[in-house]
Amino acid sequence: MTAQIIDGKALAEELRQSFKARVETLTAKGHQPGLVVILVGEDPASQVYVKNKVNGCLAIGMHSEKIVYDKDVDQQVVLDKIAELNADPSIHGILVQLPLPRHFDEEKVLEAISAEKDVDGFHAENVGALSQGSPRFIPCTPYGVMKMFEKGNVDLSGQEAVVIGRSNIVGKPMAMLLINAGATVTVCHSKTRDLKFHTRRADIVVAAVGKPKFVTGDMIKPGAVVIDVGINRLPDGKLCGDVDFDDCLAVAGQITPVPGGVGPMTITMLLANTIEAAERKAGIR
Ligand SMILES: Nc1nc(=O)c2c([nH]1)NC[C@@H]1CN(c3ccc(C(=O)N[C@@H](CCC(=O)O)C(=O)O)cc3)C=[N+]21
Numbered sequence: 001m002t003a004q005i006i007d008g009k010a011l012a013e014e015l016r017q018s019f020k021a022r023v024e025t026l027t028a029k030g031h032q033p034g035l036v037v038i039l040v041g042e043d044p045a046s047q048v049y050v051k052n053k054v055n056g057c058l059a060i061g062m063h064s065e066k067i068v069y070d071k072d073v074d075q076q077v078v079l080d081k082i083a084e085l086n087a088d089p090s091i092h093g094i095l096v097q098l099p100l101p102r103h104f105d106e107e108k109v110l111e112a113i114s115a116e117k118d119v120d121g122f123h124a125e126n127v128g129a130l131s132q133g134s135p136r137f138i139p140c141t142p143y144g145v146m147k148m149f150e151k152g153n154v155d156l157s158g159q160e161a162v163v164i165g166r167s168n169i170v171g172k173p174m175a176m177l178l179i180n181a182g183a184t185v186t187v188c189h190s191k192t193r194d195l196k197f198h199t200r201r202a203d204i205v206v207a208a209v210g211k212p213k214f215v216t217g218d219m220i221k222p223g224a225v226v227i228d229v230g231i232n233r234l235p236d237g238k239l240c241g242d243v244d245f246d247d248c249l250a251v252a253g254q255i256t257p258v259p260g261g262v263g264p265m266t267i268t269m270l271l272a273n274t275i276e277a278a279e280r281k282a283g284i285r
């Protein structure tokens with residue numbers, strides 16, 4: 001048996017094409033969607049992601065700009081910029097690229113972003129709305145994964161789902177979305193005693209651990225859907241996920257690749273959230 005591959009890159013492109021008309025309508029009404037990405041420091045991987053985000057916006061007619069600060073910048077400078085962007089009617093989405101340098105209070109920075117412009121969905125108000133089952137902005141990576149389930153015709157209701165990783169960015173919101181969709185959800189993490197016991201009985205496994213090729217074929221139930229959220233840079237410069245793709249390919253029913261899986265979908269859902277923010281402001285939804 002060979003798993004069906006869920007092509008995130010193709011789905012991302014399909015969705016981005018469908019966004020163009022919405023952007024055009026908004027622009028004609030004087031509400032061209034605008035996203036600002038704030039980057040602190042010069043981490044090369046972050047620079048690539050930020051460039052992909054800005055270019056993804058521009059390619060479908062949105063406005064986008066990045067603001068780059070030196071890694072030693074005073075936190076107050078960033079907070080003042082966020083306040084300015086909160087008040088700027090031409091900007092609908094604000095994203096502060098994580099992680100921030102150590103002298104930053106990450107929570108304070110994220111809470112400074114207006115909840116209406118928090119296209120990452122990391123603001124406490126938006127986290128609360130999601131956990132109550134009435135999301136306003138869904139965090140981009142888990143949102144992208146949900147779209148991939150849709151594309152792969154994965155019916156989540158009643159399914160056993162295991163999320164590996166409990167981060168605020170991926171694991172927790174992913175678990176919330178799966179619960180809201182009717183799955184029975186187990187969240188595993190570094191303290192989990194017998195990980196394989198859990199993953200072996202799962203119909204759906206979402207890996208967000210940050211360890212290259214961590215999930216192997218023997219951990220997977222035959223036919224399961226395996227979603228790889230990991231982005232690990234190997235010493236040879238190659239990108240690799242948290243899933244041992246070649247090993248799981250023979251066991252899984254459906255699987256996502258890295259690159260070309262969840263990553264492109266993350267950026268696509270960032271565009272979707274920014275467009276949605278502009279539509280709300282324009283009174284379209
Ligand atoms: N506030 C904030 N929001 C984020 O959404 C956020 C963040 N901070 N910090 C970093 C992570 C990481 N992230 C990625 C997005 C796209 C790809 C992506 O497009 N990956 C391509 C490959 C890109 C490459 O070649 O490096 C792929 O998987 O095919 C990867 C990683 C968003 N993040």
Ligand SMILES: [Mg+2]
Binds near residue numbers: 189
């Ligand atoms: Mg963890």
